[in-house]
Amino acid sequence: MVGASEHWNRPSFFAMKYLQDKGYRVIPVNPQAKGEAILGEKVYADLAEIPDRIDMVDIFRRAEAVPAIVDQAIKQGAKVVWMQLGVRHDAAAAKAEAAGLKVVMNRCPKIEYSRLNGELAWSGVNTGIISSKRRKL
């Protein structure tokens, strides 16, 4: 998660905490908080420093910062680049897709996870899900 904040009232902290609760491992990237820990995970200054295999890069940065992050994501072998609500960069997205990555823009993985798993409906949101099957607990 590029742009992960150590401040608990920031949107990135919300998303990181939620995704951890759902069983995902989230590695925070934030040069200002390098060497510290956020929600029990060591903070890296740069995507390139992460020794682990990365499935998805979640970008909590302004659109101008996206192309450099996408280049690193491609180098790191990530399968998905995800840009958060309000973040969109079409050229960088095209580059990632050309390299075989899947791209999501202007969406939040916390909101999408909850939409597809019944939790977002608890907040009165139109999830677009129509099903006569029992929801999993």
Add this chain to the structure above:
Amino acid sequence: MAEKPPAPGFETLAIHAGAAPDPVTGARSTPIYQTTAYVFDDVDHAASLFNLQTYGYIYSRLTNPTVSVLEERVATLEGGRGAIAVASGHAAQLLAFFSFMEPGDQFIASNKLYGGSITQFGRSFKKFGWDCVFVDADDPENFRRAITPRCKAIFVESLSNPTGVIVDLERIAEIAHEAGLLFIVDNTMASPFICRPMRWGADLVVHSTTKFLSGHGNAMGGVVVDSGRFDWAQNDKFKSLTEPEPAYHDLRFYETFGDLALTVHGHAVGLRDLGATMAPLNAFLTITGIETLPLRMERHVANAQAVAEHLERHPAVSWVAYAGLPASKYHALARKYLPKGAGSVFTFGVKGGYEAGVALVEAVELFSHLANVGDTRSLIIHPASTTHRQLTTEQQIAAGAGPDVVRLSIGLESIADIIGDLDQGLAKAMRG
């Protein structure tokens, strides 16, 4: 790539949207969760819920599983992003404006609204320092002329109660958006089966669900639906959604929740502090009612059209204000915005004025004399002596509720019985 399946039709959504079999029991009908509160897994879970960091139920003043089903269903039928259900239509209007208005702010409304809304906007809202300017909506430019720097929103009814006035939604939406204002439409009288205001630019839609949505005259309720399309950060008018919220540790709703900002704010701040919560039983009754909304609206409209055509020819009737009649000045707008029919609530003028109106409502046997609309039963009221009596005579006439006006809400009984009852009532009223 696999082809996307077609979007479900309105009838399918009216039955299924928001509702799934209960995960524990498999119950197919939505259970009534008659509980005030919900246990936390542990302290950390509780903290996440209170911080809005995870989804879940805390306390039924804010959210309740039965009410959530209704919210998602109405949001879906209106084509919106999310919804907040509340205790009544008036509570929906209060919550909608509370989400962005500050003392000293202003909004513009059509002067032909339901009389209760004119009173709420014109008198009670003043106590919050909110100033409502009423204009004649027949000329959309009247809204543009009334805009001041303090103005934040424009409010209209898609189909006016009780005058049958239809406004030019698309043009008024353009005027609102050019000025960076929110466009709010009360869609109670039409219902989303007949009119979809968000297709024409509405940012928020409000309902009294007490009317056609619940449909059976047995459950109070209201709802605010957000389109999710309004850019709250386009100017500095909507600070409650863009600036840090002190009561949630300086969280910014628009930044954190994006197009869900108003839906989350409406629960976390609006319902928390206004407390006008919908009861779970009322949500259940309304969910059940909505399942037959398309069928009921088709019959409501067909019956209303037949009654309006009959009254237009009746010797005891001086005029009929139903936009489904070609003679109505709103007929063209009705064909554009309400293509499935002009609703089932309308007014007519009885010859003999105030006394004849009073005599008619007392003479009918099948019509119920009461202050509601959108019931399975046919309803009648004489606004000047009831719903609009708090208004001055000038305001009554401006609101289309003058002394000779009788309002009907045409129900689902046999059409011959509905017309027969009006005929015998009018005959008695004419005899005096």
